Amino acid sequence: MVAKELEALLSENRRFKPSEEFQSKANATSDAYKESSEDRLGFWAKQSERLTWFEPWTEVLDWKPPFAKWFIDGKLNACYNCVDRHLKTWRRNKAAIIFEGENGDGRVLTYQDLYREVSKFANVLKSLGIKKGDRVTIYLPMIPEAVIAMLACARLGAPHSVIFGGFSAESLKDRINDAQAKVLITSDGSFRKGNVVPLKANADTALLGVNCIEHVVVVKRTENKVQMQEGRDLWYHELMKDAKIVCPAEPMDAEDMLFILYTSGTTGKPKGVVHTTGGYMVGVSTTHDWVFDLKEDDVYWCTADVGWITGHSYIVYGPLANGATVFMYEGTPDYPAKDRFWELIEKYRVTILYTAPTAIRTFMKWGPNYPQERDLTSLRLLGSVGEPINPEAWIWYHKYIGGERCPIVDTWWQTETGMILMTPLPGVTETKPGSCTVPFPGVKMEIIDQAGNPVPKGSGGFIVAREPWPAMLRTVYNDPERYVSTYWSNWEGVYFAGDGAKWDEDGYFWILGRVDDVINVSGHRIGTAEVESALVDNSMVAEAACIGKEHDVKGQAVVCFVTLKEGFKVMDGLDDELKKHVAKKIGALARPEDIFFTAELPKTRSGKIMRRLLRDIAEGRALGDVSTLADASVLDFLKKKYNEEE
Ligand code: 7RM
Numbered sequence: 001m002v003a004k005e006l007e008a009l010l011s012e013n014r015r016f017k018p019s020e021e022f023q024s025k026a027n028a029t030s031d032a033y034k035e036s037s038e039d040r041l042g043f044w045a046k047q048s049e050r051l052t053w054f055e056p057w058t059e060v061l062d063w064k065p066p067f068a069k070w071f072i073d074g075k076l077n078a079c080y081n082c083v084d085r086h087l088k089t090w091r092r093n094k095a096a097i098i099f100e101g102e103n104g105d106g107r108v109l110t111y112q113d114l115y116r117e118v119s120k121f122a123n124v125l126k127s128l129g130i131k132k133g134d135r136v137t138i139y140l141p142m143i144p145e146a147v148i149a150m151l152a153c154a155r156l157g158a159p160h161s162v163i164f165g166g167f168s169a170e171s172l173k174d175r176i177n178d179a180q181a182k183v184l185i186t187s188d189g190s191f192r193k194g195n196v197v198p199l200k201a202n203a204d205t206a207l208l209g210v211n212c213i214e215h216v217v218v219v220k221r222t223e224n225k226v227q228m229q230e231g232r233d234l235w236y237h238e239l240m241k242d243a244k245i246v247c248p249a250e251p252m253d254a255e256d257m258l259f260i261l262y263t264s265g266t267t268g269k270p271k272g273v274v275h276t277t278g279g280y281m282v283g284v285s286t287t288h289d290w291v292f293d294l295k296e297d298d299v300y301w302c303t304a305d306v307g308w309i310t311g312h313s314y315i316v317y318g319p320l321a322n323g324a325t326v327f328m329y330e331g332t333p334d335y336p337a338k339d340r341f342w343e344l345i346e347k348y349r350v351t352i353l354y355t356a357p358t359a360i361r362t363f364m365k366w367g368p369n370y371p372q373e374r375d376l377t378s379l380r381l382l383g384s385v386g387e388p389i390n391p392e393a394w395i396w397y398h399k400y401i402g403g404e405r406c407p408i409v410d411t412w413w414q415t416e417t418g419m420i421l422m423t424p425l426p427g428v429t430e431t432k433p434g435s436c437t438v439p440f441p442g443v444k445m446e447i448i449d450q451a452g453n454p455v456p457k458g459s460g461g462f463i464v465a466r467e468p469w470p471a472m473l474r475t476v477y478n479d480p481e482r483y484v485s486t487y488w489s490n491w492e493g494v495y496f497a498g499d500g501a502k503w504d505e506d507g508y509f510w511i512l513g514r515v516d517d518v519i520n521v522s523g524h525r526i527g528t529a530e531v532e533s534a535l536v537d538n539s540m541v542a543e544a545a546c547i548g549k550e551h552d553v554k555g556q557a558v559v560c561f562v563t564l565k566e567g568f569k570v571m572d573g574l575d576d577e578l579k580k581h582v583a584k585k586i587g588a589l590a591r592p593e594d595i596f597f598t599a600e601l602p603k604t605r606s607g608k609i610m611r612r613l614l615r616d617i618a619e620g621r622a623l624g625d626v627s628t629l630a631d632a633s634v635l636d637f638l639k640k641k642y643n644e645e646e
Contacts, residue, residue, distance in 0.1 A: 012391045040442055051076055065493045070276075118148050119244075124239045171586055271477075279470030280470065284314070290425055302355075329344060354385065376401060460502035463509070522555065531558055535581070558592040561601055562595055603634075618642065
């Protein structure tokens with residue numbers, strides 16, 4: 001979001017108060033803010049009682065900046081907390097997962113069913129040699145087996161690394177190698193708008209460059225033909241047939257690793273964000289309960305893919321720890337028709353919907369008819385995550401999906417934060433469209449300027465945290481130095497999230513978006529350096545600079561400026577070829593929207609590409625400070641060319 005839009009945002013003066021009815025029944029009250037500000041650690045200590053601990057912790061927090069340990073000496077198991085403990089209550093026959101496939105096939109797993117499937121699969125993994133500490137990579141569609149596989153890993157204490165099914169073979173390969181995973185779990189394919197994405201074939205390609213994988217477990221989903229490598233590849237359904245149901249949950253230290261999740265940063269190499277067990281589970285279960293105001297009879301739907309942090313925290317660990325009924329859908333919003341989401345809400349009487357601004361803007365474009373033709377009166381709460389939601393989209397969501405009766409929670413957080421850090425509490429906080437409002441109880445956030453000083457209300461700067469929170473990342477996998485340099489080195493002892501924001505006179509936060517070299521395409525993070533390195537990997541390309549350009553549906557789109565090597569000329573179709581190349585290297589989500597060929601890129605005298613100026617050009621703004629530019633004529637050329645081609 002650019003500054004002029006933010007100015008408009010800050011003059012946004014519509015206010016939405018929770019209804020008395022909602023307020024009177026809300027799980028969280030304003031006392032939470034008061035209690036947590038009086039005794040922050042006491043507050044989190046109390047929240048830890050939500051979980052079942054095999055052994056109690058002795059100390060809430062051990063903080064040696066920038067390394068935090070929460071719930072010292074505590075022993076627990078995340079899978080046990082999501083599954084086993086519910087079996088001792090009336091919830092054992094409650095639906096844990098209601099699944100619908102793209103083709104309309106469906107399955108319901110009660111907590112008892114989930115327990116059986118997870119325990120059996122944990123035994124399968126054990127029989128393949130997986131034990132506490134071993135890494136397992138999961139590359140699956142949005143099917144219950146993805147959740148089963150994650151929980152089975154957690155049961156054994158084997159950290160999982162889930163790779164979004166939209167990632168390419170190459171991305172999969174890099175991530176398997178980085179984690180040195182022993183087992184890969186994938187499927188024959190994944191349905192996508194009536195077609196089949198060949199996940200197993202991608203995995204086979206990836207594994208050509210991998211030495212650590214001993215076995216591949218293949219879930220049958222699409223029934224397309226796959227090659228099974230003798231001795232290495234095994235069918236899930238065959239392994240499960242004879243697997244035993246009893247498999248004890250491994251007692252894990254609160255600080256033992258629960259999972260690794262790769263995310264893009266400012267370099268070409270994705271970071272393996274490490275989350276541990278105790279603090280993470282306390283953070284996600286508390287926030288899930290309060291932010292979504294979870295009631296026993298809710299049908300909760302988070303539309304994210306389990307391959308992203310939103311899926312980890314708010315499809316799997318938070319909701320299941322809380323004994324929720326989670327609705328899970330395999331497909332896209334427009335297949336077979338553009339009312340698919342509304343059809344599903346009507347069919348399953350979904351009560352809570354958590355989705356992304358890019359989806360909302362897409363629905364807006366399709367028009368209100370689709371939701372209006374369906375009965376959405378079951379909905380009682382709406383959520384938004386992934387990028388700033390523009391007030392127009394907020395109001396549309398409120399009106400056409402929420403029927404003007406559902407509170408909207410705009411939740412700000414990151415892969416690294418593990419849990420929601422800024423959000424309204426739906427029964428407490430008055431909302432302002434476009435603002436994620438205030439930090440969650442027990443969380444402290446600040447906005448500081450370049451010099452590290454807090455900015456006064458009404459001004460903007462960088463969002464940072466000085467105090468750790470329970471679900472905070474603990475390190476970058478195998479690279480603690482990168483953890484320190486990426487997150488804790490801009491200002492001494494301060495966590496920097498990479499986002500800019502303003503706060504208003506009421507202390508409400510308004511997110512401006514990333515200030516680093518990360519592009520947020522439809523809520524997915526893509527590093528400019530990743531796209532650039534994919535481009536220069538092509539033998540014709542000399543140099544590339546990528547930027548995020550404002551896009552009315554995706555939020556941002558990837559736009560690239562490319563120079564060719566000596567002897568190569570721009571030919572027809574070259575831009576398509578390069579776009580394909582990027583999609584192949586990284587995944588379709590990184591596919592550039594536009595590629596511009598140029599003889600030179602704007603650089604500083606020390607040779608740094610000035611992406612800021614490229615953004616100015618792409619978004620049609622007056623150019624910012626050009627005093628450090630080595631050769632100003634480059635810009636005139638680029639501007640002219642850009643406008644001609646647009
Ligand atoms: C949960 C998730 C993190 C980045 C973050 C922001 C942006 C996320 C919001 C948001 C404005 C929001 N994890 N972001 N939520 N911006 N308002 N409510 O998305 O690691 O994939 O991305 O997403 O820029 O830094 S993520």
